[in-house]
Amino acid sequence: MSDTVFANSTELGAEASDWIALLKPRVLTLVVFTGAIGLVIAPVHMNPILAITAILCITVAAGAAGAINMWYDRDIDAIMKRTATRPIPAGRIQPNAALAYGIVLSVFSVLVMWLAANFVAATVLAISIAFYVFVYTIWLKRRTPQNIVIGGAAGAFPPVIGWAAATGSISLLPILLFLIVLVWTPPHFWSLSLYASGDYERAGVPMLPVVKGARHTRWNVFIYTLALVPLTLSPVFFGLAGWVYGVAATALGLGFIYYAWRVLSDSQDARGVSLTKDAPAKLAFRYSILYLFLLFGACALDRLI
Amino acid sequence: MMKTEDWTPEMVAEFKRRRRGRNYLLLAALGGFCLLIYAIALVKLHEYGQMW
Numbered sequence: 001m002s003d004t005v006f007a008n009s010t011e012l013g014a015e016a017s018d019w020i021a022l023l024k025p026r027v028l029t030l031v032v033f034t035g036a037i038g039l040v041i042a043p044v045h046m047n048p049i050l051a052i053t054a055i056l057c058i059t060v061a062a063g064a065a066g067a068i069n070m071w072y073d074r075d076i077d078a079i080m081k082r083t084a085t086r087p088i089p090a091g092r093i094q095p096n097a098a099l100a101y102g103i104v105l106s107v108f109s110v111l112v113m114w115l116a117a118n119f120v121a122a123t124v125l126a127i128s129i130a131f132y133v134f135v136y137t138i139w140l141k142r143r144t145p146q147n148i149v150i151g152g153a154a155g156a157f158p159p160v161i162g163w164a165a166a167t168g169s170i171s172l173l174p175i176l177l178f179l180i181v182l183v184w185t186p187p188h189f190w191s192l193s194l195y196a197s198g199d200y201e202r203a204g205v206p207m208l209p210v211v212k213g214a215r216h217t218r219w220n221v222f223i224y225t226l227a228l229v230p231l232t233l234s235p236v237f238f239g240l241a242g243w244v245y246g247v248a249a250t251a252l253g254l255g256f257i258y259y260a261w262r263v264l265s266d267s268q269d270a271r272g273v274s275l276t277k278d279a280p281a282k283l284a285f286r287y288s289i290l291y292l293f294l295l296f297g298a299c300a301l302d303r304l305i
Numbered sequence: 306m307m308k309t310e311d312w313t314p315e316m317v318a319e320f321k322r323r324r325r326g327r328n329y330l331l332l333a334a335l336g337g338f339c340l341l342i343y344a345i346a347l348v349k350l351h352e353y354g355q356m357w
Contacts, residue, residue, distance in 0.1 A: 011307060012319050016326035047352055049344050056341070108338075116345050 010091035018087040022070055022098055023063025023105075030292065031062040031158050034181060037296040038162025038174055041303045046117075046166045053116040054165035058158050061109035061125050065132040065154070067102035071095050072137050076203035082196060117165035124164050128157035142204070145211040152185030153178075159296070173240045176231075177299070183228045184292055187221045187260060191285035194218070194263070195278035215272030218264045221284065225260035229253035232295060241302050248298030256291050259284040 078089035114122035136151030235241035
């Protein structure tokens, strides 16, 4: 009964789930997975308890950065339909409390990573939080349509951190995985922004479809996908991955090019507005998530067999 | 915003339910953190013979 009556009441305080929602749990899935893969493919055995702790630290750090992002973006979140019900714009959590929460979790995640793993992993973890907050959220997001190209690096750190947690160093393979996620991010995110650009426009966020139009964005989705596929094959060329990964990267890459091509050749009017309600972009967005999961899964499988 | 003394019994009950939920979450987080530190310490002592 109370759930129905007070569902939108802000004066009664936040639900426990609101504090979890501040960590953007849906985004964390990919972070946890890529971080865990970085740890699994490392050529060093790590105690399972320390390994789980390292993955937990990556998860909490990413969540903490998300909470700080929600604190900073509370004004535009309130304008966008997709984000208006988040705990801060909805008034269930005070902005300063969310900021403190994000900072405390950030500090603890880095310190525990140092304690459980090593200084290198803790340093890269701290850099990834700082990059997401200062470079992406505060500096780039509201200034340039290239925000996601450079800011995407923040989401590319987890495999490097996972590797560093196990080995205490950074070598070529985690750097290649970092670059793969970096180049994967623009076609992934721009596919989403093609059908969510109305929200960004209202909030004044200069996403590529808002600034350059949908046609330009479709070309960029296609070009970045074309650049991504050879990059995913680079671990094979450097002798860092075997045929299992090579076959998977080729097949998955061809699939991604197919979906990007469908985005590019979507029926559109003279202004580039989709006549199919951006159905190909929705498919490409969904495929891009599956793509990264399977690609990194193949990388781990290749190492294990 | 309504004054707390004007809250209906249903609102008070809802306020308490939410506070209880937050407290349980905090309890779980703190308990989990203590267990984590304890487990890390045990691993470090057993595998490396040192704490740091």
